[in-house]
Amino acid sequence: MTSVAPTNADLALGTPSASEPGNAPRRFNLNLRQSGIYIAFALIVVLFTILTGGDLLAPQNISNIVVQNSYILVLAIGMILIIIAGHIDLSVGSVVAASGAFAAIMMVDHNVPWPLALLITLVFGGLIGAWQGYWVAYFGIPAFIVTLAGMLLFRAVTLMILGNRGIGPFPDEVRTLSNGFTDGYLGNIGLGALGGADLFSILIGVLAVAAIVWTQWRARAGRVKYNQAVEPLAMFIGKLVVAAAILMFVVIQLARFRNLPWVLVLLAVLVIGYSVLTNRAVFGRQIYAVGGNLQAATLSGVKVKSVVFWLFVNMGVLAGVAGIIFAGRLNQANPTAGDSFELDAIAAAFIGGAAVQGGVGKVVGAITGGLIMGVINNGMSLIGSPSERVMLVKGAVLLAAVAFDVYTKRRAGASR
Amino acid sequence: MTGSDIILQMQGITKTFPGVKALQDVNLDVRRGEILAICGENGAGKSTLMKVLSGVYPHGSYDGEILFDGEPCRFAGIRDSEHRGIVIIHQELALASNLSIAENIFLGNEQATRGMIDWNKTNAAAAQLLRRVGLRENPTTQVVDLGVGKQQLVEIAKAISKDVKLLILDEPTAALNDEDSAHLLELLRGLRDEGITCVIISHKLNEVMAISDRVTIIRDGKTITTLDLAGGDVTEDRIISGMVGRDLDHRFPPHEPNVGEEVLRIEDWTVHSPTQHGRVVVREANLSVRRGEIVGLAGLMGAGRTELAMSVFGRSYGTNISGRIYRDGKEVTLKSVQDAIRHGIAYATEDRKRYGLNLIEDIKRNVSAAGLRKLAKGGWVDDNEEFKVADDYRKSMNIKAPSVGSVVGKLSGGNQQKVVLSKWIFTDPEVLILDEPTRGIDVGAKYEIYTIINRLADQGKGVLVISSELPELLGLCDRIYTLAEGRITGEVARAEATQEGLMTLMTAHGQEVPR
Numbered sequence: 001m002t003s004v005a006p007t008n009a010d011l012a013l014g015t016p017s018a019s020e021p022g023n024a025p026r027r028f029n030l031n032l033r034q035s036g037i038y039i040a041f042a043l044i045v046v047l048f049t050i051l052t053g054g055d056l057l058a059p060q061n062i063s064n065i066v067v068q069n070s071y072i073l074v075l076a077i078g079m080i081l082i083i084i085a086g087h088i089d090l091s092v093g094s095v096v097a098a099s100g101a102f103a104a105i106m107m108v109d110h111n112v113p114w115p116l117a118l119l120i121t122l123v124f125g126g127l128i129g130a131w132q133g134y135w136v137a138y139f140g141i142p143a144f145i146v147t148l149a150g151m152l153l154f155r156a157v158t159l160m161i162l163g164n165r166g167i168g169p170f171p172d173e174v175r176t177l178s179n180g181f182t183d184g185y186l187g188n189i190g191l192g193a194l195g196g197a198d199l200f201s202i203l204i205g206v207l208a209v210a211a212i213v214w215t216q217w218r219a220r221a222g223r224v225k226y227n228q229a230v231e232p233l234a235m236f237i238g239k240l241v242v243a244a245a246i247l248m249f250v251v252i253q254l255a256r257f258r259n260l261p262w263v264l265v266l267l268a269v270l271v272i273g274y275s276v277l278t279n280r281a282v283f284g285r286q287i288y289a290v291g292g293n294l295q296a297a298t299l300s301g302v303k304v305k306s307v308v309f310w311l312f313v314n315m316g317v318l319a320g321v322a323g324i325i326f327a328g329r330l331n332q333a334n335p336t337a338g339d340s341f342e343l344d345a346i347a348a349a350f351i352g353g354a355a356v357q358g359g360v361g362k363v364v365g366a367i368t369g370g371l372i373m374g375v376i377n378n379g380m381s382l383i384g385s386p387s388e389r390v391m392l393v394k395g396a397v398l399l400a401a402v403a404f405d406v407y408t409k410r411r412a413g414a415s416r
Numbered sequence: 417m418t419g420s421d422i423i424l425q426m427q428g429i430t431k432t433f434p435g436v437k438a439l440q441d442v443n444l445d446v447r448r449g450e451i452l453a454i455c456g457e458n459g460a461g462k463s464t465l466m467k468v469l470s471g472v473y474p475h476g477s478y479d480g481e482i483l484f485d486g487e488p489c490r491f492a493g494i495r496d497s498e499h500r501g502i503v504i505i506h507q508e509l510a511l512a513s514n515l516s517i518a519e520n521i522f523l524g525n526e527q528a529t530r531g532m533i534d535w536n537k538t539n540a541a542a543a544q545l546l547r548r549v550g551l552r553e554n555p556t557t558q559v560v561d562l563g564v565g566k567q568q569l570v571e572i573a574k575a576i577s578k579d580v581k582l583l584i585l586d587e588p589t590a591a592l593n594d595e596d597s598a599h600l601l602e603l604l605r606g607l608r609d610e611g612i613t614c615v616i617i618s619h620k621l622n623e624v625m626a627i628s629d630r631v632t633i634i635r636d637g638k639t640i641t642t643l644d645l646a647g648g649d650v651t652e653d654r655i656i657s658g659m660v661g662r663d664l665d666h667r668f669p670p671h672e673p674n675v676g677e678e679v680l681r682i683e684d685w686t687v688h689s690p691t692q693h694g695r696v697v698v699r700e701a702n703l704s705v706r707r708g709e710i711v712g713l714a715g716l717m718g719a720g721r722t723e724l725a726m727s728v729f730g731r732s733y734g735t736n737i738s739g740r741i742y743r744d745g746k747e748v749t750l751k752s753v754q755d756a757i758r759h760g761i762a763y764a765t766e767d768r769k770r771y772g773l774n775l776i777e778d779i780k781r782n783v784s785a786a787g788l789r790k791l792a793k794g795g796w797v798d799d800n801e802e803f804k805v806a807d808d809y810r811k812s813m814n815i816k817a818p819s820v821g822s823v824v825g826k827l828s829g830g831n832q833q834k835v836v837l838s839k840w841i842f843t844d845p846e847v848l849i850l851d852e853p854t855r856g857i858d859v860g861a862k863y864e865i866y867t868i869i870n871r872l873a874d875q876g877k878g879v880l881v882i883s884s885e886l887p888e889l890l891g892l893c894d895r896i897y898t899l900a901e902g903r904i905t906g907e908v909a910r911a912e913a914t915q916e917g918l919m920t921l922m923t924a925h926g927q928e929v930p931r
Contacts, residue, residue, distance in 0.1 A: 222800045280797050285785075289781075292774035292775070292777050303754065
């Protein structure tokens with residue numbers, strides 16, 4: 001199950017509300033609000049493909065975009081869950097730095113075997129999350145304050161661990177995870193004019209397409225069995241074909257360069273896992289219930305405090321993952337690592353359709369939000385824009401995304 | 417009644433939302449110096465009409481004409497309508513709770529001298545307004561320290577300060593106890609005599625009958641009729657039949673109780689306030705509910721009804737709770753909401769929007785919210801099964817919505833309440849505590865809710881109904897407890913219960929206590 005483009009995972013999980021009978025006029029609005037982000041992403045990709053003369057979608061560049069943004073995307077997954085529950089986490093940048101430093105000390109200074117060191121680092125991140133989760137959930141301090149304090153505390157912890165120096169290099173395995181690619185296990189095949197490409201990567205891509213088709217078909221068959229309305233078969237197949245085409249395009253481009261980045265494999269697993277969690281798990285449903293109406297959730301028997309606590313633990317673990325990836329990529333744990341990552345992760349979540357009041361959002365949305373910023377960064381640097389202009393555009397995009405959300409919500413509210 | 421001088425005319429108002437015609441060619445005349453009541457089921461279009469009038473929906477977003485004092489009005493917003501002397505007081509009060517009474521009254525209309533607020537002038541003017549509305553409070557008191565009834569009076573004082581000509585009140589007494597309601601109605605009569613025209617939107621027909629000069633009935637976005645109450649020949653049933661479009665022979669469905677074993681008993685139940693140290697909210701309460709029985713709990717606002725129910729429901733209210741709970745004769749300890757649900761107790765809150773529903777989610781996710789584990793295998797929810805369950809409830813409870821994917825926040829009050837009931841019935845409870853199950857619900861939907869409650873009792877469940885409306889308790893319940901200042905002051909069988917008798921018990925304790 002290695003899918004690439006997040007839009008596919010979204011399709012694989014389906015949007016139940018998109019296929020309702022009897023409310024055609026509203027359906028369009030609903031779809032626009034839900035799918036606006038994907039349309040925007042597609043337009044941005046097309047725009048920069050044109051501006052860069054196709055360089056944006058060149059094999060090496062696609063690979064770069066994935067690898068360069070992977071740690072933000074990992075953080076965005078944890079962040080969107082926290083935002084859905086109606087909280088925020090400002091400390092993730094510092095936790096990234098602290099976990100990277102902690103991992104480096106273990107592996108470089110104390111020669112702890114790398115698998116064990118990685119595991120302990122994740123526990124370390126989880127403990128940090130538990131600390132913050134305790135103050136937010138059980139002590140009742142607003143997450144904004146707790147994690148603002150955490151931002152300072154864990155930066156201080158980083159500096160204490162590192163003593164104002166960088167620590168490296170990391171073992172090869174860790175660097176491979178952050179920066180490396182799958183091996184050409186099955187050799188290359190020729191793709192005519194496109195040249196050689198890695199057969200293994202392409203097979204993974206084909207398998208992913210098959211998996212998507214199969215899960216989608218099963219979901220549809222299940223709905224039909226329960227007499228639920230489903231979208232017309234032609235549209236269903238059309239969507240699948242588009243998704244498969246995008247997926248295969250990305251995989252083939254990657255296969256032509258240096259096979260699949262390992263972080264992409266990791267990301268795919270995380271995105272699918274967390275999407276299923278939010279859609280289908282009792283715990284995932286409870287996140288939305290807590291964010292949608294805290295009191296109603298409490299009186300419906302949801303253990304609200306426990307849900308919030310575990311969300312922060314989860315965020316800590318994911319920050320640990322991001323810390324390892326980031327440190328491994330630089331091959332050095334650095335006192336300033338992760339600086340302002342929290343802002344990128346929060347921006348990704350809100351661009352991806354999270355609501356300021358909580359209760360709304362999707363993992364795939366946050367990933368798309370993160371990729372939008374990633375593509376803007378990458379595309380603008382390819383055409384040689386100065387960094388202040390990149391910042392300007394990213395700020396405008398964030399504001400526009402949230403303004404769109406507020407606007408559609410207000411329109412929906414006015415028609416009550 | 418003062419002649420037929422028309423202060424406000426709304427002519428041919430039509431307002432459409434995507435896919436819905438909320439108002440169709442509505443005509444409304446308000447005479448100067450009268451109290452006009454607007455009655456209609458929820459969703460009939462009353463609030464929409466008032467939003468058109470006040471400029472919340474600006475000129476151009478609707479068709480038709482508004483004439484105020486004979487002049488056509490084209491309001492672009494609330495400020496415009498307030499400028500002309502039209503003030504609306506909404507059901508949800510819009511006061512800044514951490515500001516003083518005086519600050520609230522003059523919010524946006526500050527009494528300033530050379531750009532600086534003149535506090536002496538502000539407070540003196542506020543004090544004068546408070547005297548007019550009969551509120552004995554210091555103008556510097558913070559609004560957060562006032563009860564809902566007094567806050568309502570502050571809103572009216574604020575309206576008067578704006579030189580109001582037409583005062584519109586949306587469900588003004590919905591959250592008030594009888595005493596505060598009576599005071600408010602008296603005040604409205606006084607204002608009318610001073611020449612302020614009032615329009616009230618209300619579900620409480622006895623109040624409508626008591627206070628208004630005329631009643632305009634709206635149904636399905638159309639004006640049905642306007643009745644003149646001066647003659648005295650218009651009855652409540654006449655208004656109801658206009659609202660629902662059919663004659664309601666009985667406001668309560670007939671029901672023959674089939675009472676069985678005791679399903680819930682509470683003994684010596686005492687609850688302390690979590691916020692005010694040492695205050696006892698419920699004191700040594702004893703009550704029981706049997707299978708197949710509908711038991712009422714009557715009490716004035718602040719008697720501790722909700723507090724009693726919530727403290728039993730897994731201690732979701734109160735501290736220092738003592739006493740015993742028996743389920744089917746066995747003592748149980750309910751430390752959390754989860755415990756209560758596991759022991760077959762359900763509690764539907766009095767405020768469904770704030771405490772009962774996730775308004776941004778759809779019907780199916782609300783229905784499954786409390787019983788989600790029943791739909792889950794190993795922690796994973798079967799969403800097809802969830803759809804089926806919710807759809808079954810949509811049909812059996814007659815929830816009016818295009819599908820179970822409809823967002824709950826957009827449903828009418830009655831349908832929202834049916835979603836709440838579905839949610840709790842899905843948890844397979846043996847005892848249902850229903851707190852104000854028909855508050856803010858129109859007459860037709862009330863009948864449906866009563867039918868559902870009867871059905872639950874017929875299935876052998878015990879039902880405890882908390883209600884402020886005595887006729888409702890009398891029409892629905894087999895047995896009624898009265899609660900006053902946290903004590904159970906009486907237990908009356910249906911046959912012996914009268915409104916007067918219950919009211920005496922509900923106020924009994926307060927009179928016994930020496931001051």
